[in-house]
Amino acid sequence: MKNNKERVLKYLTGLMAEDQKTAFENECKNSDELSHLIEKYRGNLSTLKEMGIADVDERYFINLLPGLMTRKEKRNRHSFIVRFVPVIPAVAVLIFILINVFYFDISIPYSYEKILAETIADSDSGTIDQLVSQYSASLIDEYLLDDETLVEYFETLDNSEVELSVQFNYQVTDNYYDYDDLSEDNIEIIYKSLLNKKIL
Amino acid sequence: MIEDKDFELINKFIEGSDSAFNELARKYQTKIYWHARRMLGNHMDADEITQEVLLVLYKKLKSFNFNSAFYTWLYRIVTTRSLNMLNRKKLKKFIFIDDEEVSELKSHNDIVKNIDDKEKLAKLGKVLKKLPVKQREVFVLRNFDELSYEEISDITGKSVGGLKSNYFHALKKVMELMENEK
Numbered sequence: 001m002k003n004n005k006e007r008v009l010k011y012l013t014g015l016m017a018e019d020q021k022t023a024f025e026n027e028c029k030n031s032d033e034l035s036h037l038i039e040k041y042r043g044n045l046s047t048l049k050e051m052g053i054a055d056v057d058e059r060y061f062i063n064l065l066p067g068l069m070t071r072k073e074k075r076n077r078h079s080f081i082v083r084f085v086p087v088i089p090a091v092a093v094l095i096f097i098l099i100n101v102f103y104f105d106i107s108i109p110y111s112y113e114k115i116l117a118e119t120i121a122d123s124d125s126g127t128i129d130q131l132v133s134q135y136s137a138s139l140i141d142e143y144l145l146d147d148e149t150l151v152e153y154f155e156t157l158d159n160s161e162v163e164l165s166v167q168f169n170y171q172v173t174d175n176y177y178d179y180d181d182l183s184e185d186n187i188e189i190i191y192k193s194l195l196n197k198k199i200l
Numbered sequence: 201m202i203e204d205k206d207f208e209l210i211n212k213f214i215e216g217s218d219s220a221f222n223e224l225a226r227k228y229q230t231k232i233y234w235h236a237r238r239m240l241g242n243h244m245d246a247d248e249i250t251q252e253v254l255l256v257l258y259k260k261l262k263s264f265n266f267n268s269a270f271y272t273w274l275y276r277i278v279t280t281r282s283l284n285m286l287n288r289k290k291l292k293k294f295i296f297i298d299d300e301e302v303s304e305l306k307s308h309n310d311i312v313k314n315i316d317d318k319e320k321l322a323k324l325g326k327v328l329k330k331l332p333v334k335q336r337e338v339f340v341l342r343n344f345d346e347l348s349y350e351e352i353s354d355i356t357g358k359s360v361g362g363l364k365s366n367y368f369h370a371l372k373k374v375m376e377l378m379e380n381e382k
Contacts, residue, residue, distance in 0.1 A: 009375070013368040014349065041371075044378050045343060051324040052238060052344055054317035060247075061233075065225055068254050 008037045012045075206270040214262050221261065225254050228271065231345065232278050238340045239282040241325040243310040245289075249281050256281075272354045275345070279337060279355060286333055327377050335370035338363050 010016050011024050028034045212220035232253050237246035256277055264273060312318050328336050341352045349360045349367075356363070 005375075006372075009368055009372050013364055013371055015364050015368055041375055044375055045371075048324065048327070048374065048378070049343060051320040052234070054312045054321055055314050057311040057313055060311040061226075061229055064229055064250065065222055065254070068251055071251070072255060072258065 004034055004037060008034065008041055011038070012041055207266060210261060210264055210266075210270065221258060224261075224270075225257065228274055229254065231271075232274070235275070235278050235340060235345060236282050238324075238328060238344055239279070239336065240285060240289075241329055243312070245285060249278065249285060252281055253278050268354060269351075272351055275341070275347075275355045279341075283333060283337070327374060330377060331370050331373060335366050335373070338366045339370040339374070342367055 007024065011021065016024060024034075028038065206224065209220045209224045213224070229250060233246055233250045236249035236253075237243065240246055240249065253274070257274065260277075264270070310318065312321060328340070331339060337356065338352060341347045341355065342349070347355070349363050352358075352363050353360050358366075
């Protein structure tokens with residue numbers, strides 16, 4: 001019986017070679033058991049197939065495609081935004097670089113101003129000393145003038161005093177050994193820049 | 201003849217006709233859905249696969265090479281996606297305990313409203329679920345989608361001999377299950 005079942009299954013699944021198949025079909029004609037089994041298995045398969053057929057809500061299939069297209073459009077919009085997300089940091093970096101380049105092009109770095117302040121403070125010139133003492137000696141403390149103090153200090157000077165400072169620039173540089181790598185041209189640029197910025 | 205019509209629609213779509221795509225999608229959407237449903241056993245997963253497949257179809261149809269029948273190419277996408285989902289679900293089941301609420305939701309959203317039909321499908325699902333995935337795949341393609349071994353071979357990339365063997369074991373198990381139920 002078991003052997004017959006397997007043979008029927010082999011027959012139904014097409015696992016028999018052509019000659020085996022013909023022999024089996026001839027055998028079935030004379031065997032009620034085999035023909036009954038074939039009928040039974042075929043019946044089971046069609047029952048199973050029928051079990052898979054069901055009435056469905058047709059609206060699902062009608063709405064499937066339009067719904068899908070809406071979803072696709074949403075996805076496209078989303079992907080458009082997503083596509084630009086990696087560009088944002090790049091643009092930010094670019095803007096940062098441009099701002100910095102632009103800033104350095106038009107201004108003198110803080111360190112030069114400090115150097116200048118320290119240079120002036122260290123000067124042996126009596127005139128500079130007089131300028132300093134006009135405001136307050138405490139503002140210049142061992143070369144440590146902060147930016148704001150320097151601005152405040154130079155704002156107190158009148159035009160003639162500013163002129164005097166410019167005239168003294170070579171002497172100031174010569175006297176300050178720590179900054180002897182500061183060229184005369186740079187000193188002049190610094191003074192002019194400070195004048196432009198109304199620091200001097 | 202069917203192939204010619206499909207190829208014609210694909211060519212129209214490649215030329216820019218969205219209505220050709222709609223026609224093609226409408227023609228095959230039911231087959232896609234039912235294949236996925238038989239493989240996965242519930243509406244929600246089948247719906248997800250159907251939508252995914254239609255989206256893939258829209259995206260990839262322009263790269264269709266006309267070397268095989270359109271429906272075997274389409275079935276290849278559906279079976280691959282369904283098998284991937286089954287693997288994902290297997291992994292999820294291994295990590296988490298199956299959520300009752302999700303199962304309830306799956307049956308609640310079903311597009312099959314008739315109770316008798318629902319019961320029949322549940323019975324069928326129970327039988328199919330007992331088959332190993334590879335056997336289920338062949339069984340569904342052969343018995344429900346009525347494809348030949350050659351067509352299934354084109355879809356799955358397996359030899360006809362291997363497929364016959366898989367179908368034999370699937371059929372054997374299904375018959376045993378049905379006999380036991382009686």
